[in-house]
Each structure stands twice: as structure tokens, then as C-alpha cells.
Amino acid sequence: MDKPKEECGIFGVYGINEAANYVYLGLNFLQHRGQESCGIVSTEGISLYKQVGVGKISEFFDDEKLNYLKGFRAIGHVRYSTTGSPTLVNAQPITGSTSKGALAIAHNGNITNANLIRNELLKKGEVFHSTSDSEVVVHLISHAPSENLVKAVQWALSKLEGSFALLVMTKDTLIAARDPMGFRPLSMGKIGDTIGDIGGTIAFSSEDSAFSIIEAKKMREVEPNEMIVINEEGVRSLQILPEKPKTNQCVFELIYFAKPSSNLFHTSVYEYRFGIGKKLARLHPVDADYVVPIPDSGIVSAIGYSMESGIPLALGLIRSHYIGRTFIEPSQKIRDFGVKMKFIPVREIIENKRIILIDDSVVRGTTSRKIVKMVRDFGPVKVHMRVASPPVRYPCFYGIDFSTYEELLANKFATMEEIAKYIGVESIGYLTPETLFGNDTSAVSGDFCAACFHGEYPTPLNQFSKDGFEQEIKQKYFGYSRNS
Ligand code: SF4
Structure with missing residues (x-):
């Protein structure tokens, strides 16, 4: 995934x-x-x-x-x-x-x-x-x-x-x-x-x-x-x-990693995701028949989006929890089934409907693209995507394994229209780094790291370079020198 x-x-x-x-x-x-x-x-x-x-x-x-x-x-x-x-x-x-x-x-x-x-x-x-x-x-x-x-x-x-x-x-x-x-x-x-x-x-x-x-x-x-x-x-x-x-607590714990039943950084993960789902609805409204979460991590934000927009929530994608490690070595053909082994669309929710897919985050966009293609095979009228986090643009140095700078979807394209076209949806909308905090969330802006979204790292970058050269680390991880 x-x-x-x-x-x-x-x-x-x-x-x-x-x-x-x-x-x-x-x-x-x-x-x-x-x-x-x-x-x-x-x-x-x-x-x-x-x-x-x-x-x-x-x-x-x-x-x-x-x-x-x-x-x-x-x-x-x-x-x-x-x-x-x-x-x-x-x-x-x-x-x-x-x-x-x-x-x-x-x-x-x-x-x-x-x-x-x-x-x-x-x-x-x-x-x-x-x-x-x-x-x-x-x-x-x-x-x-x-x-x-x-x-x-x-x-x-x-x-x-x-x-x-x-x-x-x-x-x-x-x-x-x-x-x-x-x-x-x-x-x-x-x-x-x-x-x-x-x-x-x-x-x-x-x-x-x-x-x-x-x-x-x-x-x-x-x-x-x-x-x-x-x-x-x-x-x-x-x-x-x-x-x-x-x-500088990791805001990605609230967005994606932790279970919605957990409360960490003095913040309820469920309430946080619900709150940013509501914000997403206000920031990127669109007419549709159903709000459809990409399970499991998109579900709570989708509930927030649905409540705020008044558009009914429907489980148009069912996740299979039982496909994991198997004792057979899958052939390449079976491997190519990809997301179809993880998600099963519900025809009654998708066919001839305008739907809004909600995901918690998009990193490289490869899976989102496959999910949208799979959904389109079931005949929707329109598919929009809303993402309950800002575009991921920067690598993490604090224990999370992101893709390289070049692989991150938000760095590949200049506009939202280009990203939407790549994913295969009519429109796409993200949160901004500022909207991760404040009203509708109990997260206080000053207490959190959100460097993978805005690139403002809470520690000097030169500590990540073995020789202490900030330029070296920028070149290695960002592919360019951000100050030059
Ligand atoms: S850079 Fe992103 S993933 Fe890494 S600690 Fe900060 S918020 Fe968390």
C-alpha cells in the first residue's frame, strides 16, 4: 500500500x-x-x-x-x-x-x-x-x-x-x-x-x-x-x-498511524480525524450522492465530511482483512491484481452515482490511482477525491519511512488539476498545513511537527548529515538546495 x-x-x-x-x-x-x-x-x-x-x-x-x-x-x-x-x-x-x-x-x-x-x-x-x-x-x-x-x-x-x-x-x-x-x-x-x-x-x-x-x-x-x-x-x-x-509531536500519528480509539498527545485520534474531515468539507465542497471512505484510515474523516456537508456516507469500498502473508508464492499475474485483493467495490453504491472518495493521506499516488480505476470499472457518473491532510512534500527524519522527494506525488505536478488528472478523478482537494490545527481539532499548532507538509524542520538539518553539511543533506533528500 x-x-x-x-x-x-x-x-x-x-x-x-x-x-x-x-x-x-x-x-x-x-x-x-x-x-x-x-x-x-x-x-x-x-x-x-x-x-x-x-x-x-x-x-x-x-x-x-x-x-x-x-x-x-x-x-x-x-x-x-x-x-x-x-x-x-x-x-x-x-x-x-x-x-x-x-x-x-x-x-x-x-x-x-x-x-x-x-x-x-x-x-x-x-x-x-x-x-x-x-x-x-x-x-x-x-x-x-x-x-x-x-x-x-x-x-x-x-x-x-x-x-x-x-x-x-x-x-x-x-x-x-x-x-x-x-x-x-x-x-x-x-x-x-x-x-x-x-x-x-x-x-x-x-x-x-x-x-x-x-x-x-x-x-x-x-x-x-x-x-x-x-x-x-x-x-x-x-x-x-x-x-x-x-x-514537536508528530501530527501524522493523529492523521494516520494511531488507531482511532487511541488518545495521544492529549488529543483524541477519533475526534481529531472527525474534525479535519469537517474542515475538508468546508474547504472543498462538491455536489455528490455519496461520501465513500477508503478504509480503514479514511473512515473517521469521511464521517466528519459527511456530517458537515450533509451528503450521506456509504461504504462503497469493503476492505478484505484476511489477505496478508500466504504460504503460496503469488505469481506476477496474481500480484498485478494489487488493490483488488484489498478492496471490493459495492456496485449499488457506485454505479450511476457521483461519489467523493475520502483518504487520510496520499503519498506517491500509485494506490489512489489504482483504487480510482477500480471504482470507475463499476460505472460511477463522477468521482472526486478529498484528502484529510495536506500534500506530503518533504521527507521525514524522525522515524517515518516516506518515499524519496522525487517519488512524492505532490512534487511531481505543479497544479491540483494535474494531480487530479493523474489520479483519474474529476477534482481533488487537500487540507493546508494551517488547517491541521485549531478549531474542530484539539491539536495546538505550536506543539506539533508537520515538517513533511511544510518543510520547516524542528531541528537543524545539518545533524542528519554525517559531516554536518546542511547543503549535502538538502541535495541528498530534496534533490536540490532549498536556500540557493
Ligand atoms: S516530518 Fe511528518 S511524519 Fe515526520 S515527525 Fe514530522 S509530522 Fe511526523
Whole structure:
């Protein structure tokens, strides 16, 4: 599918028997955030037990693997590789024996200065086992000047640039942290009333709606720049940097990545998508018989569009949820069926009708084009497209895998008419970066990163170049120098 690749999901529990089973359930809920590899590490206070593998949670784990994961604390990870290759060696949680003891790390995000840190550590004789940016965290903790684990983690995290939502577990401590700008989400929940003993359990999750599957209640979000430490002494909150920078949470989490049932960045994902759907209707009205969402991620915005415009919503495309990995190697002919394996049009909704297709985002436009062609085969009178986000024009450096500058549809054509012609619709309408925030959404403009839409990156670009040259990175990722 032509969507930016989701990054990763992390889930952890502290203080409950069969902790690994709880993490297994939580990760199942977070599976939409990464399907390439998965893993869980647990502890009963003596040793760390680890199971990581390639594939989805339900494909990799079985009773035997879960029974091996002893203990009452566990952290887990589902991964789509944003840096590092998608192999077993990069599956998480990562474990390591450090000067502060054995520990495990589950990381969601992209550490933008990982290569610089890695090169420094290689010069000091360190050996790396993976190509993942997350491994540098283990090495930094080991190199930290303090012998105290909490201080060592705080020191290591203060050296990182880019995005991280992180769980660090040793045999007696669980630490949860969000990077100082808060790019990626992380929430804290609890089961029971007491904390940290057998009567109460703390849980952490990339998305809070995963708590319901283990009957945990959300307590609050881990805030940007915050480190929460849980051990026998109780629960403590610390700051990573003494001075917190401006918050820059990823607005694409609200637009596409997170489930509509989640609430993150103090914003309901459902209400957000509903609100921008309403804005889209006001910004780009058009006469039609039906508003038709492209499932699943376009559904809530389509409801908003329909309510605001008064045009009835109809499920004119039904998604097949059961076509995924198969044990047969599909022939090229079958592969060419493409979107037809994912979506089935409903003739009664489309034939002889004027319809408005609603999608959450368009990246390269290749899938949109195929969907429109498939819809046209069912004989509509007119097909319009409305997109509940602005045109994606710039690459992301904070953990989301977009296409290259040249591949992005919005950079290929100069006008909306040209884009509409390419996709095969009568008209197309997007939101603008400004309309992502403010009324009808509870998202506050200043608290969010929207760099992939407007190109105003919240961090200097030169940190992404190994030699620190901004021109080099502009040339590499934008294909031209934006200041020249
Ligand atoms: S550039 Fe876009 S995808 Fe990347 S963090 Fe910012 S808003 Fe999210």
C-alpha cells in the first residue's frame, strides 16, 4: 500500500505474574505499528529471558515461547525497520551486558545522531551486533560516567538527538522515556489500585487504547523530556534535559498511524480525524450522492465530511482483512491484481452515482490511482477525491519511512488539476498545513511537527548529515538546495 510505513510499537508491564502474556496481548493490539519483527524480554528479578523473531506476533509466538518468558516484568516491541535492515539481528527488544548490568531496550523512533555516536564508540573499540540505531543507547548507558543505572540512562538519553519513546528494563527496574521534543507517543496505565507491588501493576504503551485489552486504566502520558523510573523504591519522574526544548509531536500519528480509539498527545485520534474531515468539507465542497471512505484510515474523516456537508456516507469500498502473508508464492499475474485483493467495490453504491472518495493521506499516488480505476470499472457518473491532510512534500527524519522527494506525488505536478488528472478523478482537494490545527481539532499548532507538509524542520538539518553539511543533506533528500 502507498502509505508511509509506520514505525514501531512498544508495550511493557511491571508487577504482575505472567507479565509476558500481558505484553503479548498489548503487542497484538499495536501490530498495526510494525509487522516485520517482534519480541518480548521478561524478568523474575534474577535473569532476563528473551524471545525475538521475524513476523507478526501471532505468527512468531506460541505457548512454548511464552512459557519460557518467566517473571513479573516484561517489555515488548513490534517493528517496522526505519533504520537498519529488516532482519532478525535488528529485532527488538535489544539486550546487552553493560557495566551497569544486563538490560533490555525497546525503542520507537529514529535517533538522528546514531551514526555519529556509533563512529565515536567504534573508535573506542566497541563492537556493535546490529545496524539498528537503537543499539547505540545500550552502548551509551554502558559508557555513562555514573555507576548508578538511573543516572546512566538519564545521561545516555541526554546525548541522543531525534525521536525516541523508550522502555529500558533491568532485573529490578523499568524506565520509560520520551525524547525532549516528544515526537513519538507513550502512555502510562495501571491495573489495580496500588503501585509496584503484587497488588498493583504499571503498564506502558505506545497507544493508550491497548490498555483496555489487559483491563488497565490510563493514568497519563509520559511527557516530552520525561523519564519515569519504577523499582522497589516506587515511581519517580525525572527530566532528561535540564531545559526542555519546544514540543514537536508528530501530527501524522493523529492523521494516520494511531488507531482511532487511541488518545495521544492529549488529543483524541477519533475526534481529531472527525474534525479535519469537517474542515475538508468546508474547504472543498462538491455536489455528490455519496461520501465513500477508503478504509480503514479514511473512515473517521469521511464521517466528519459527511456530517458537515450533509451528503450521506456509504461504504462503497469493503476492505478484505484476511489477505496478508500466504504460504503460496503469488505469481506476477496474481500480484498485478494489487488493490483488488484489498478492496471490493459495492456496485449499488457506485454505479450511476457521483461519489467523493475520502483518504487520510496520499503519498506517491500509485494506490489512489489504482483504487480510482477500480471504482470507475463499476460505472460511477463522477468521482472526486478529498484528502484529510495536506500534500506530503518533504521527507521525514524522525522515524517515518516516506518515499524519496522525487517519488512524492505532490512534487511531481505543479497544479491540483494535474494531480487530479493523474489520479483519474474529476477534482481533488487537500487540507493546508494551517488547517491541521485549531478549531474542530484539539491539536495546538505550536506543539506539533508537520515538517513533511511544510518543510520547516524542528531541528537543524545539518545533524542528519554525517559531516554536518546542511547543503549535502538538502541535495541528498530534496534533490536540490532549498536556500540557493
Ligand atoms: S516530518 Fe511528518 S511524519 Fe515526520 S515527525 Fe514530522 S509530522 Fe511526523
